[in-house]
Amino acid sequence: MSHSHDHADDLNLSSNTHIDQIIEQRYSRRQTLLGGVSATTAALFGTTLLAACGSDNEAPVVTVGENASTSSGRMVTLSGTAMDDKDTPEAAWAQISGPNVTMIGTGATVRFIAPAVAASTPLGFRFTATDSKGKSATADSTVTIAPAELGFTAVAKSLADRVTVPTGYTVTVLYALGDPLASGVSAYANNGTDGNFAQRAGDHHDGMSYFGLAATGTARDAASNSRGLLVMNHENISQRYLHANGATTTGGVRPEAEALKEIEAHGVAVVEVTRAANEGAWSYVQAGALNRRITPNTPMTINGPVRGxxxxxxxxxxxxxxxRGTINNCANGYAPWGTYLTCEENYAGYFRRSATDNAARAAKQVTALNRNGVSQGAAGSYGWSTVTPADSASTVYSRWNASVIAGQPADGTGDFRNEPNQFGWVIEIDPYDVASVPRVRTALGRFAHEGAWPANFVAGRRPVYYLGDDSRGEYIFKFVSATPWEAADANSANRLAIGDKYLDSGTLYVARFDASGSGTWLPLTFGTGPLTAANTTYSFADQADVLINARLAGDVLGATKMDRPEWGAVNPKTGEVYFTLTNNNAAGRTLANADAANPRVYNDPKGAAAAAQRGNPNGHIIRFKEAGDNPEATSFMWDIYAFGAGSDLDATNINLSGLDATNDFSSPDGLWFARPTGVSGQERPLLWIQTDDGAYTDVTNCMMLAAIPGTVGDGGARSLSISDGTTTRTQGTFVGRNPGTQLRRFLVGPVEAEITGIDSTPDGRTIFVNIQHPGEETTTGFPTTFPSNWPANQATASATGRPRSATVVITKDDGGVIAL
Structure with a gap:
């Protein structure tokens, strides 16, 4: 068929009797039982029938059935039978032309994944039948492969308390809050009585990467599709669900046991996962040799320009x-030498500062603290600094008080006035070495790091990482290593030493998006432009000061303030870079400061009462193409791939991407391109979009969409009308081609949950997705009833219990590549 294929069910026609077979049977010298040879895919086929028959001394009869057409990533079945009236021949398939594929199975019926192609490509296959005397006959079939396209029916918007995926897919809960990660640790009671979260799954599952594991369970095998390590962030906590009756505060003081549980439920986890034989079910391994929790209490080494x-x-x-440790870990990254990069986002809210702390500090310190959100008078999100520990020498809790303590040395070595400066970094973890000490990569700058996305790992070129600062009005950054890439380093056993080589020295840049559709990378290099001690906004002392205060450096350089830069993703085929700009409110995005890269100011009424939501409540996804297709370049071209919007909103000025009921979304957050090791990451790579929505939750729970995007510049310039409800003006921008049917809703999550974190096995046939904080918002009925019972109710709809963040695993029932 010429149109896109919306269904993923295999269509096996080998058992049908064709008119050609009936004619052949009627005129045969013997009434031979003829079987069929068919190529089956999720498509309709044209047919070409060949037949051969003979006497006892001739080759066995072989009937070849339909030639087939399908698209990249689909599961194809070749099925044949060959019989004469006295013998049952041995049968086999072999590929005779076209890009090589891997046959699954042997004998008369085999399968393969349609390979990635850039244009329609025929693959030839030969069926051979050999009788007991060694005589054989052959017949051929051709399967023509078209470029990748989405191959599932879009999931409808939903307010149900479950994870919903398309027909033909299976979703299973793999790893949830509190699950034990060591032998001897009891199963999670999920009633607020559990402790020892240093050996349990943390809360708020977020950014995640899969690292292949060898059969030994301790060594790296990057190509493994059936055994690996999931390394994931546990960003935050749903505090009330961790305790029997919610958090306790007596006289303004938190109990130590509760605070310790909350602290340990943050951080990172390394979790072994494995798949049963014959493409069976996935499970996590409680006693995995490399299982590990990294919490806010785990010692770490500071590396790079800020060290010391x-x-x-x-x-x-x-x-x-x-x-000590890491906190508020949101998105993530990885390095091709086999390490995980965890990124510290909104750390500032955890700290307490007294109401008079500014007076005890130099003006420059106050400027830096304020710019990074560590406000005077803040109590600290969970009150951890109020704990009186049983061990009077412990500083596990007092470290969260960032106030200057009277009588302590002015250099900060007697208190924790500088503790906030130890957060907001990218941290490298070696998942294959449980004894390794994580390293803080300060050359990548300090801000509310959403993630770190790699590019340019080409021999002789300098590796690049793209970085987002997740707050309204913040910036997009990139880091260019000082050291050209050597391919042999990908296989080094001393992985953190390789990280030292590439991540501890380089240039950090911040992005300026211009109204012309071009952009410039501005270097955060001390002594360059305004980044000097003479600057009147902030007097920069040295390169370490620039990196510690990267936000202030971006301010004085004139970087473009964006609508909450969150996840980034690099197209593995084109190198183009995508960033989600999740949303902005009426205070953050106004008529006065709207610009070409953040062009919309509008109202999206919410709920029956039509409550006003002004600014850019639905967000958008921007993308850019580096000059010369070189990530080391200092200039780029940009446009906006997709604008979040309900399908009912004004198509001229708000729903600029022409979204409909199959693909409308709000507040894009997670973003990930399929791995280039699998079909879905080659030629026409698959892009996944995850949402963290508040604007559209009256219509649907948060969701995940699949897309096959075009390229920067495939649309054009647009002028739109923007309004704050009182005043209206026009704003120009650059809009990509409408996504159309190559953007579809693949998953909808449970009540009050965010969809965040995704990776796959190298072949793209299994994906792992994180579901964060189900039932987080509503408090009515606690602690006896809950707004969500997920994930207990995923398999059994009537199941009850406290909601838990969890990782799910999704596979395609026919074994094909997810979403294609």
């Missing part, structure tokens, strides 16, 4: 070379 800087000195690390 005076602003990093604390009571815990007087020389500024060590830090």
């Amino acid at each position: 800087n005076a602003q990093m000195r604390t009571r815990f690390s007087a020389d500024g070379t060590q830090k």
Whole structure:
């Protein structure tokens, strides 16, 4: 068929009797039982029938059935039978032309995944039947492969309390809050009585990467599709569900046991997962040899230009070379030498600062604290600094008080006035070495890091990481390593040493998006332009000061303030870079500051009462193409791939991407391109979009969409009308081609949950997705009833219990590549 294929069910026609077979049977010298040879896919086929028959001394009869047409990523079945009236021949399939595929199975019926192609490509296959005397006959079939296209029916919007995926797919809960990660740790009771979260799954599952594991269970095998390590962030907590009756505060003081549980439920987890034989079910391994929790209490080493800087000195690390743990880990990244990059996002809210703290500090320190959100008078999100520990020497809780303590040394070594400077970084973890100490990669700058997405790992070229600062009005950054890539480093056993080589020295840039559709990368290099001690906004002392205060550096360089830069993704085929700009409110995105890269100011009424939501409540996805297709370049071209919007909104000025009921979305957050090791990441790579929505939740729970995007510049310039409800003006921008049917809703999550975090096995036939904080918002009825019972109710709809963040695994029932 010439139109796109919407269904993924295999269509096997080999058992049907064709008129050609009836004619052949009627005129045969014997009434031979003729079987069929058919190529089957999720498509309709044209047919070409060949037949051969003979006497006892001749080759066995072979009937070849339909030639087939399908598209990349679909599962194809070749099925044949060959019989004469006295013998049952041996049968086999072989490929005779076209791009090589891997046959699954042997004998008369085999399968293969249609390979990635850039244009329609025929593959030839030969069926051979050999009788007991060694005589054989052959017949051929051709399967023509078209370029990849989405191959599922869009999931409808939903407010149901479950994870919904398309027909033909299976979703299973794999790893949930509190699951034990070591032998001897009890099963999670999920009633608020559990402890020891240093050996349990943390909360708020977020960014995640899959690392292949060898059969030994301890060594790296990057190509493994059946055994691996899931390394994931546990960003935050749903506090009330961790305790029997919610959090306790007595006289403004938190109990130590509760605070410790909450702290340990943050951080990172390394979890072994495995698939049963014959493409069976996935499960996590409780006693996996490499299972590990990295929490806010785990010691780490500070590397790069900021190591030992005076602003990093604390009571815990007087020389500024060590830090404890990691917190508010949102998105992530990876390195091709087999390490995981966790990124610290909104750390500022965890800290307490006294109501008079500014007076105890230099003006420059106050400027830096304010710019990074560590406000005077803040109590700290969970009150951890109020704990009186049983061990009077412990600083596990007092570290969360960032106030200057009277009588302590001015250099900060007697208190934790500098503790906030130890957060907001990218941290490298070696998942294959449980004894390794994570390293803080300060060359990549300090801000509310959403993630770190790699590019340019080409021999002789300098690796690049793209970085987002997740807050309204913040910036997009990139880091260019000082060291050209050597391919042999991908297989080094000393992985963190390779990280030292590429991640501890380089240039950090911040992006300026211009009204012309071009952009410029501005270097955050001390002594360049305004980044000097003479700057009147903030006096930069050295390169370490620039990196610690990357937000202030972006301000003075004139970077473009964006609508909450969250996840990024790099197209593995084109190298083009995509970033989600999740949303902005009426205060953050106004008529006065709207620009070409953040062009919409509008109202999206919510609910029956039509409550006003002004600004850019639905967000958009921007993309850019580096000059010369070189990630090291200092200029780029950009446009906007897709604008979030309900399908009912004004198509001229709001729903600029022409979204309909199959693909409308709001607040894009997670973003990920399929791995280039599988069909879905080659030629026409698959893009996944995940949402963290508040604007559209009266219509649907959060969702995940699949897309096959075009390229920068495939649309054109657009002028739209923007309004704050009082005043209207026009704004120009650049809009990509409408996504159309190559953007579809693949998954809808449970009640009050965010969809965030995704990776796949190398072949793209299994994906892992994180479901964060189901039932987070509604408090009515706690602790006896809950707004969500997920994931207990995923398999059994009537199941009840406290909601838990969890990882799900999704496979395609026919074994094909997900979404194609």
